[in-house]
Amino acid sequence: MPTYKLTYFPTKGVAEPIRFILSYGGVDFVDDRFNREDWPKLKPSMLFGQVPILEVDGKKINQSTAISRYLAKQFGIAGRNEWEALEIDAIVATIDDFRSKIAAWHYETDEATKKRKEGPLFKETIPFYLENLDAQVKKNGGYFVGGALSWADLLFVAMLDYINFMAKTDVIGKYENLKQLKTKVLDLPKIKAWVEKRPHSDS
Numbered sequence: 001m002p003t004y005k006l007t008y009f010p011t012k013g014v015a016e017p018i019r020f021i022l023s024y025g026g027v028d029f030v031d032d033r034f035n036r037e038d039w040p041k042l043k044p045s046m047l048f049g050q051v052p053i054l055e056v057d058g059k060k061i062n063q064s065t066a067i068s069r070y071l072a073k074q075f076g077i078a079g080r081n082e083w084e085a086l087e088i089d090a091i092v093a094t095i096d097d098f099r100s101k102i103a104a105w106h107y108e109t110d111e112a113t114k115k116r117k118e119g120p121l122f123k124e125t126i127p128f129y130l131e132n133l134d135a136q137v138k139k140n141g142g143y144f145v146g147g148a149l150s151w152a153d154l155l156f157v158a159m160l161d162y163i164n165f166m167a168k169t170d171v172i173g174k175y176e177n178l179k180q181l182k183t184k185v186l187d188l189p190k191i192k193a194w195v196e197k198r199p200h201s202d203s
């Protein structure tokens with residue numbers, strides 16, 4: 001079994017899907033969280049100056065989605081054939097688009113621009129994505145792809161706290177299929193154990 005070390009800020013952010021997938025796989029990993037004030041000192045030593053960084057037997061790699069996909073393949077949750085693998089990639093990219101649109105609003109520093117973007121984001125963009133994501137779960141037997149658990153499901157649920165933090169609301173509140181998916185994922189024994197033992201963070 002390889003050794004894993006995941007380095008990130010002391011938050012969930014884009015690292016939490018990796019932590020979920022490692023936990024699902026039942027492997028031990030070093031959950032390396034640095035203090036925010038140490039980031040300027042650490043940044044030059046990170047691949048492309050960013051985190052998360054995963055070390056596998058001491059070999060370092062960046063990019064959270066690539067890392068998640070790599071791990072998901074090891075743990076048998078990356079699709080049963082090439083088409084399912086593609087469908088998973090597509091839904092993961094869609095979730096990433098969704099998160100990015102909320103992040104663009106959340107991190108906007110010009111108050112007037114932020115105000116102008118708020119209506120379209122909350123009245124159109126967020127409902128549009130959630131209606132489609134919810135419909136996809138309904139159509140696929142309670143999961144995003146192929147009626148079976150995949151890393152797309154783990155990624156979505158792992159990312160929800162960060163998305164909700166940015167949107168300042170429980171975005172899936174009225175989406176029954178997404179709510180059921182969340183419950184199913186959080187009830188997986190290894191995910192439950194991870195969520196119980198992870199350090200607290202709001203985002």
Ligand SMILES: N[C@@H](CCC(=O)N[C@@H](CS)C(=O)NCC(=O)O)C(=O)O
Pocket residue numbers: 013014043049050051052062063064065
């Ligand atoms: N596409 C990359 C994005 C990584 C990224 O944006 N990392 C942020 C934290 S979420 C970061 O390192 N920010 C600090 C900086 O860029 O100085 C991934 O998914 O891993």
